[in-house]
């Protein structure tokens with residue numbers, strides 16, 4: 114008899130269905146499934162960007178709360194996965210940090226009895242962004258939360274998580290996803306094989322990015338790859354291309370609005386069916402709306418990032434094929450890098466002005 118069986122835990126290999134449905138992370142899933150049976154009060158999930166941390170964290174929480182060990186299809190599992198469970202409180206960085214007011218709200222929330230499940234869960238996204246004052250507010254709660262409270266934090270920069278927080282958590286490490294795992298996930302999403310190959314090649318090992326490149330950012334990527342060859346040596350050309358990019362970015366992000374409206378409508382139906390008290394309902398709705406707002410901002414930043422990445426890839430290829438001189442390539446590289454820096458430092462800069470200035474500084478290829 115193995116040590117695992119003797120300890121009364123599920124044997125290795127038994128994965129909660131809700132966790133089994135995640136992309137990749139084979140060996141960690143049975144560990145997380147066992148952990149969910151008797152969850153530690155503070156957990157830290159670590160994984161590289163694009164490895165689906167957010168998704169795995171939510172699946173782990175579903176396994177923790179599900180009355181059927183993470184079946185993947187009950188009311189609890191589906192609500193946790195669609196961010197509509199009243200006993201899961203999610204916290205995300207406001208701007209660059211998780212602030213002290215947010216930490217206070219966590220402390221307040223864990224002291225309120227769960228509404229539906231036997232446990233209450235706090236999910237802290239990018240827990241490395243917890244600033245020191247906020248972290249200090251949380252230490253006591255992380256050390257000894259009220260009974261039945263489970264805290265789950267995730268991060269792609271474990272070295273930036275304050276040691277006082279890290280030392281109070283049980284850690285789980287996710288490995289990067291393989292190209293094969295990303296390809297399979299996209300094919301399962303229904304993406305055609307050609308688009309899968311392109312998206313995986315350009316994704317840098319990130320499932321999220323591969324999904325965007327195969328989906329809403331597909332046209333944007335194509336536009337970016339063609340852009341250097343289309344720039345002509347007069348100002349009107351830069352202006353026209355810049356307008357085209359702005360439209361393509363809008364189009365890429367537009368789909369989110371529709372998706373988000375659907376999520377809100379579904380949440381309202383769920384809330385009504387469950388008959389939650391108005392205060393709980395209002396908090397759930399506000400939390401989903403805040404998250405959606407942040408996702409839209411993030412999507413715009415990512416969309417512009419894809420434009421720059423596509424242009425740099427295109428120029429590099431042309432340089433490698435001997436189609437353009439190193440001087441021309443350098444002109445594109447330095448102008449693009451400079452523009453990206455401006456954009457990172459001042460994300461509020463007007464996109465169209467920034468793009469105009471960028472393309473005016475790029476040398477036409479022919």
Ligand SMILES: [Zn+2]
Pocket residue numbers: 179180181182183184185186187188189190191
């Ligand atoms: Zn379930």
